[in-house]
Amino acid sequence: xxxxxxxxxNPEAVMWEELSDVRAxxxxxxxxxxxxxxxxxxxxxxxxxxxxxxxxNTELAKAAAKGISANLCHIGNDxxxxxxxxxxxxxxxDREIIEKYWSKIVxxxxxxxxxxxxxxxxxxxxxxxxxxASTDSxxxxxxxxxxxxxxxxxxxxxxxxxxxxxx
Numbered sequence: 001x002x003x004x005x006x007x008x009x010n011p012e013a014v015m016w017e018e019l020s021d022v023r024a025x026x027x028x029x030x031x032x033x034x035x036x037x038x039x040x041x042x043x044x045x046x047x048x049x050x051x052x053x054x055x056x057n058t059e060l061a062k063a064a065a066k067g068i069s070a071n072l073c074h075i076g077n078d079x080x081x082x083x084x085x086x087x088x089x090x091x092x093x094d095r096e097i098i099e100k101y102w103s104k105i106v107x108x109x110x111x112x113x114x115x116x117x118x119x120x121x122x123x124x125x126x127x128x129x130x131x132x133a134s135t136d137s138x139x140x141x142x143x144x145x146x147x148x149x150x151x152x153x154x155x156x157x158x159x160x161x162x163x164x165x166x167x
Contacts, residue, residue, distance in 0.1 A: 071084065
């Protein structure tokens with residue numbers, strides 16, 4: 001459950017916390033004929049980078065090898081947090097990072113494990129984000145809708161903001 005008070009005072013911290021709990025996000029190059037695709041993120045708030053394992057022969061990896069702008073989108077499991085991030089996408093073969101996030105799940109995708117010649121990391125470095133957080137309380141949601149209908153006001157069921165992510 002997203003902390004709405006924390007979201008108002010420290011949205012970037014909430015963003016990193018929320019993203020660290022997800023199994024998949026949608027990632028894709030901006031512009032062109034590309035499409036977004038589901039990818040499993042490995043979140044590193046300290047370096048402000050989101051790492052992905054992939055095969056170097058994928059279209060996304062080929063594009064990222066040149067350094068591209070990309071978008072990352074997330075819809076929360078509880079539907080109370082959503083994020084759309086823009087930033088840069090590059091590739092890496094940093095052995096330390098490969099080791100850091102390696103798992104049995106990742107291992108299943110690469111025939112030669114960590115030494116697979118086709119293994120490459122994608123590093124998504126977000127620059128901007130639009131974040132939305134809403135209440136997960138049905139009671140509060142219902143109250144706000146009823147109040148808005150009676151008072152001709154907008155319901156207060158959440159908070160959204162745009163942030164710049166400092167390097």
